[in-house]
Amino acid sequence: MVASPNSKMQRVLQISMAATFLYVVATFYFGVRAHSLALISEAGHNVSDLLAILLSFVAVYFQSRPATEEKTFGYQRAGVLAAFVNALTLIVLSIWIAFAATHRFSAPVAVQPRLMMAVAAAGVLMNGAIASLLWKFSGDVNIRSVFLHMLGDTLSTAAVIAGGAGILYTGLSWIDPLLSILIAGMILWSSVGIVRETLNILLEGTPSTLHLAEIRAAMQEVDGVLNVHDLHVWSLGSSSHALACHVTTSEMPMSECGAILESLNCAIRDRFHIHHTTIQFETTGCETTHGCSAPPPLEVVGAHGHHHHHGHSHAH
Incomplete structure (x- = not known):
């Protein structure tokens, strides 16, 4: 029996949730140990991704339910609503990261670049794998919102590796908060696009x-x-x-x-x-x-x- 697109989507989202949860725990723990705001920002970003994947999973479940006399179009907009909420939470998160990073410029903290680079490398592999799994379902705005999260994570964790190398060879600690602001800007840019698209559908x-x-x-x-x-x-x-x-x-x-x-x-x-x-x-x-x-x-x-x-x- 061939699995339906919805069941395949749910399976991919379940795998994504499990992998993202493990990575959130790792990035937060090692971010605190390395005194890296960039890594802690990544942990926060991944928490929002975890919630995004969970919301999308619930939305896919509702979307598969048939129409009723009360819901004559079914639950087709469940995924749109999930994407809208996901994007709003990411906008709030990006603003928080930017404020925290700005404070770090005036009160720099010594970071451990090697630990930053090792954890970020694991993140690139995980986020890249999840993004590639989600890509085939990205025609759905709900899944596309999660795909953009994971793609953004892949790029931002790659930037953390580059930042760790920069700190290691130059000793410039301001590279860490600068990376955080760049990550925040990227999150904000992708989130605003999804808010506009989902609002157009909801309106x-x-x-x-x-x-x-x-x-x-x-x-x-x-x-x-x-x-x-x-x-x-x-x-x-x-x-x-x-x-x-x-x-x-x-x-x-x-x-x-x-x-x-x-x-x-x-x-x-x-x-x-x-x-x-x-x-x-x-x-x-x-x-x-x-x-x-x-x-x-x-x-x-x-x-x-x-x-x-x-x-x-x-x-x-």
């Missing part, structure tokens, strides 16, 4: 990879479509998008609407990978000054003798 913004003008143009190329308006595209999860719109068509029997609806869904699905659509047909424009209002259901003769057709599509 139901148009996905950054899609453009309404292109979608509208593609829909209006379908024979029988006169106009597409009240067009909305949003994300249910990090890689699942939905669309709702009003489509104005010429007067025609209801039997002909099915072919137009199928053509519209094909264009949306094949060109833009949108699999959940709600498309409402109209034969006149939405006559209101305050946006669109839904016309009466099915074929109802309006005040001016026009027929309104409604086509709803739920393509999964």
